Amino acid sequence: MINGHEPPAWDVQTWLNTDVPLSLDDLRGRVVVIHAFQMLCPGCVSHGIPQAKAIQQAFPPSRVQVIGLHTVFEHHESMNETALKAFLYEYRIRFPVGIDRPDPRGNPLPVTMQAWHLEGTPTLIILDAQGRIRLQHFGQLDDLRAGAVIGQLMAESDAGFSTTAP
């Protein structure tokens, strides 16, 4: 993804932890933090998921929306919807999680993962209140830097404009 541009809409097969499907358009006005993960990815379980939960607790939902995106690109058989539900229950994950749609043409990468050019899991993606990608980080990003981006985007939103995006 080119930073500063709106991503294409996600293509989510099923939403969990939410009664209504989420769309990027509906989230305008809030900073959106997306954790792309796989439930059997050790770095996601040890770092990305706890960070996403901490972000959800640290910031008011009216300002920052945390979303999980389950981008299964390996072990598809074992990371199905039933297994993911068990995982969300056991790890007490309360934020909405979308299941990225499997590629109908057989590419092991699901379709949103392809469209967004994600390199793997965990990937942290942060959108500003205008829906533009401002951070996309594959691997572990420390809390200081993640927090700084969120704080910056909240300040921009308060000011009604962007300081650094094109």
Add this chain to the structure above:
Amino acid sequence: MINGHEPPAWDVQTWLNTDVPLSLDDLRGRVVVIHAFQMLCPGCVSHGIPQAKAIQQAFPPSRVQVIGLHTVFEHHESMNETALKAFLYEYRIRFPVGIDRPDPRGNPLPVTMQAWHLEGTPTLIILDAQGRIRLQHFGQLDDLRAGAVIGQLMAESDAGFSTTAP
């Protein structure tokens, strides 16, 4: 289990990470450290599995044998053999893991878990070189105490006798 007594034989449906099935009899002469776990149990993933891997690295295999016992008592559909294989691969678990046999009568607890009166996962079980249960701990046991039991049982084995078992 009553400490100091030999447990009944485990009833393992399938062994992973080993070419031959393991039996308690064959392990006589070595301290045996068994981690009873479930792949979707957070305390197992964050504490029990890393501890089992550390024990495997800290002590020579000729003295201490680490074994995983996958005792699935919930989310059976999602913690099947295929999923467990993916889990072992992703978490780089190299020690032998036995899958506890599902109860043919429909009890959600698998049969070894029942026979050994395990309370849940993670449970750490340590057998002395004579095959007797000397520690059975449900929950997290710190490394100091786990290490002390292993050191004690190795010393007893060196001396050819038990200091504290009946």
Add this chain to the structure above:
Amino acid sequence: MINGHEPPAWDVQTWLNTDVPLSLDDLRGRVVVIHAFQMLCPGCVSHGIPQAKAIQQAFPPSRVQVIGLHTVFEHHESMNETALKAFLYEYRIRFPVGIDRPDPRGNPLPVTMQAWHLEGTPTLIILDAQGRIRLQHFGQLDDLRAGAVIGQLMAESDAGFSTTAP
């Protein structure tokens, strides 16, 4: 301190890790992160100091200036300048550290600590680019929240105005 107001100037007896004394005026234009600490305070050593070092590494010095303030209010005899120098050396602390001036009237609290109404150590204080106190937190503040304040203040500085201060 009332958030949003400029604090009185600090009264530093001696500066370490800097050739020239620092003043709040000279730091205008940069976000200023001050860690008020004592070298024998466990929470400072385990949390505050590592966080200050991480902030120094995460953000460019042209945008964020990290400063230590050694506010000794107990064990004065043991936390003198010589001891502090040894501490900074052993803990590889490279950011400027000011020694808060002891109270000439015998109050165990040093004078800046009094003037700023600090409750103890560690205390994290963050000033915006206009020199106003925007955060003052006694105890441990997690990296996400600390990072968010820094990011917010950098964004405000970029925009040349404040979004939330009076």
Add this chain to the structure above:
Amino acid sequence: MINGHEPPAWDVQTWLNTDVPLSLDDLRGRVVVIHAFQMLCPGCVSHGIPQAKAIQQAFPPSRVQVIGLHTVFEHHESMNETALKAFLYEYRIRFPVGIDRPDPRGNPLPVTMQAWHLEGTPTLIILDAQGRIRLQHFGQLDDLRAGAVIGQLMAESDAGFSTTAP
């Protein structure tokens, strides 16, 4: 020190946290865990001291005696008895701590540190119930291995003999 031999007596200038001076002879019958440390040594503060406190909590004092040995070989002026007392108070260290005697001939290393050929701090030394050195480790030793040595030596003590010492 050659493992398996009794060390020369320590030469302690002052004992803290104990009403009576301790001697190796008086400790016979117990496993003795000695943490040689300096109060301004980062590895001691982050690892060695917490480990010593955890050992004190994990094992009964009738079986395992934890002792700190303050072996100051640098920054002598700042790590004096007054400063050490403040350190013990702030870090809530309750086990006996002996201050190794400064070398009257001016060697920066204190005399017990010289006599025991310690390489630096932290050093973990474990003596068996017969007063012989069975482990001497410079740097950080993980809890599993430290626990295993303690467990082994307790088992030997129970059996009234040594399994591996000469």
